[in-house]
Amino acid sequence: MIFLRGRIIGQLECGRSQLEVSEELGAQSVISRLSQRFQDDGNVSRCYSTGRPRVTTPNENRYLVVTAKRNRRSTASDLSRQLSSATGTTVSRQTVYRRLGHIGLYARRPVRCVPLTATHCRLRLAWSREHAMWTPQQWSCVMFSDESRFRLQSDSRRTFI
Numbered sequence: 312m313i314f315l316r317g318r319i320i321g322q323l324e325c326g327r328s329q330l331e332v333s334e335e336l337g338a339q340s341v342i343s344r345l346s347q348r349f350q351d352d353g354n355v356s357r358c359y360s361t362g363r364p365r366v367t368t369p370n371e372n373r374y375l376v377v378t379a380k381r382n383r384r385s386t387a388s389d390l391s392r393q394l395s396s397a398t399g400t401t402v403s404r405q406t407v408y409r410r411l412g413h414i415g416l417y418a419r420r421p422v423r424c425v426p427l428t429a430t431h432c433r434l435r436l437a438w439s440r441e442h443a444m445w446t447p448q449q450w451s452c453v454m455f456s457d458e459s460r461f462r463l464q465s466d467s468r469r470t471f472i
Contacts, residue, residue, distance in 0.1 A: 316345060319342055319345055320345065320346070323346055371398055375394060375407060375411060376416065386418075387404040387405075387408045387411070387418070391403065391406075391407045
């Protein structure tokens, strides 16, 4: 983006009109504002945007990340309380969730699955090799199904389909 701004200013300084530059690069109003800002203060970077300032500092965000990684089972509410007691900054659970999500830490439920044994792996490989050369017509005769749990009544009896 900065490179594009520099290109626009460079073309304007070479004597091209704003209309000519906008025909090539688009957005005449953007080019006009950029040119005006460059003439006013000689700067093409984005202006400071208004809005609510962040409650947490980068150091506090880092503290949240380190604390979350040390104790993987801690909730966003727990982390909010820990941050408040450590730094005095009070943040909501949602703020903690967003700060952690920004670096890719999300809450997930652990998946329970049966680990595959060496025999399972061997049998699966043999099955896949046996069926690797099947035609679409042969596969069309196969019905794939999965066992899913459906609650048909108010009791907790399971019905597998």
